[in-house]
Amino acid sequence: MSLDKNDVRRVAFLARIKVDEADLEPVAQDLNNIIGWVEQLAEVDTDGVEPMTGAAGLTMARRDDVVTDGGDPEKVLSNAPDRVGDFYAVPKVVE
């Protein structure tokens, strides 16, 4: 698998990362190096080996259905760049 300039432009847009036109080619090169490095893993024969989701053999921890949080809009809004009352205010989103 390899990426070209257009793939990089598209992925950057989806991730809302600004990449200058001049940088697209070098970034594609970097990403291809990384992908190529990871793809070496495909050389290992994994037939009949169950996919592993973690090394520790843990199962997912569960929480009880109890309210332990909330009730503090000030804390939640303390880093908001803009607010109106207890709402976050953001530049208008036009559908």
Place this chain on the structure above:
Amino acid sequence: MSYIIQGDTGDWEVVVGLEVHAQVTSQAKLFSGSPTAFGAGPNSQVSLVDAAMPGMLPVINGYCIEQAVKTGLGLNAQINKFSVFERKNYFYADLPQGYQISQYLHPVVGEGIVTVDLADGTTRDIGIERLHMEQDAGKSMHDQDPTRSFIDLNRSGVCLMEIVTKPDIRSPEEAGAFVRKLRSILRYLGTCDGNMEQGSMRADVNVSVRKVGEDGYRTRAEIKNVNSVRFIMQAIEIEAERQVEIHENGGEIVQETRLMDPVKGETRSMRAKEFAHDYRYFPDPDLLPLELTDDFIDGLRKTLPELPDAKKQRFMDDMGLSAKDATTLVADRESADYFEAVAEGRDAKKAANWVTNDLFGALNKAGLDITDSPISAAHLGKLLTLIDDGTISGKIAKDVFDIMWETSGDPEKIVEEKGLKQITDTGAIEAAVDEIIAASPEQADEVRQGNDKAIGWFVGQVMKATQGKANPQQVNQLLREKLKG
């Protein structure tokens, strides 16, 4: 009862699949300890996890898992013992994480079946494709300020079940019946309150059309976020018409997301956002796979209540109700419980008649729910007993019912106080009968000449004379003896 759109080039049928988002009934959110209650002040039910502050980690609410599995069991569906939470990536102001934690390749619930009841008394099976758990997003308000949108994250992180049907639905009626049936099952299970006005349940409606007899599916459009049964049915009608017109004019349907405008009676394209559907799902590294044991699943299976289909069958088989009455009564659990309380130890068919006709009629007229009924099940039951043991006539019972409706009173006391007890004293009834026969020689002759209908007139007169308190059978019998005997 098939739903056909007659076009210029022939008959078309509609193919519909639904994605229903149902809010899981729980105290706390799916991955945080903040509350889920409706109607709280803005951002007052938000934890730092829901606001996606750096370093926050999700921990799953075990009860939400139980609710999802219970729902799967209620939909007669496959429960997957291994499922995975993935990140669905997109940017929007009310999605602080920049992704929604959802399930994609490995949902917790697989294929199932919902049997829907149609107006003509038939049923149809609608296939369930899957059910998965996911987080809800926050709420945006765009109309409060000229330059800014307001964001409330109270809903952010609330657990939703997305229930996806197979493209098995063939008419607006079936879609409506499916949503009502699903809502009924969820309410019986207690896994979602089904409250569409508060947004606890909403649907995305996938619609395509094809010529009758055609195999395969044509391109579909998706109508987003429809929030009532009526609008879902309306959206299908409108969208199918639109598509037939495009096909017949040689056009192409664009696979896109559309919005329903119930006021204008149209659907319109949400400006096709470029890349909008490239969500780049990947397994959430913050969460291990969800693994369920047979013990866990069987334990939940044992807690399932009797569901509407089983209840309906029992009402028909054991209590002798008609399919129509049974369907009406089991539509919600409260109605079914009410009916069973009335029918307990009494004639079930009569109980069903009183509940579905008289009580539901009055409730509908007043716009009340069964839970707000001014007449308790115990009182309605007593009224039936009063008819059965001959204390009052069926006709008087209707009057007593009206008084019970107004006063929430005990029927025994009402009958006592108003002196409505049936006259069973033959002598008193006979006197009334004689008097009326003597006063109406012409009608009496008619009966004697064989006009049986005229007897009905006499019964009416006697009932009137006794203020309805005579036993009609007894009156009838006496009249026959005297006029024809």
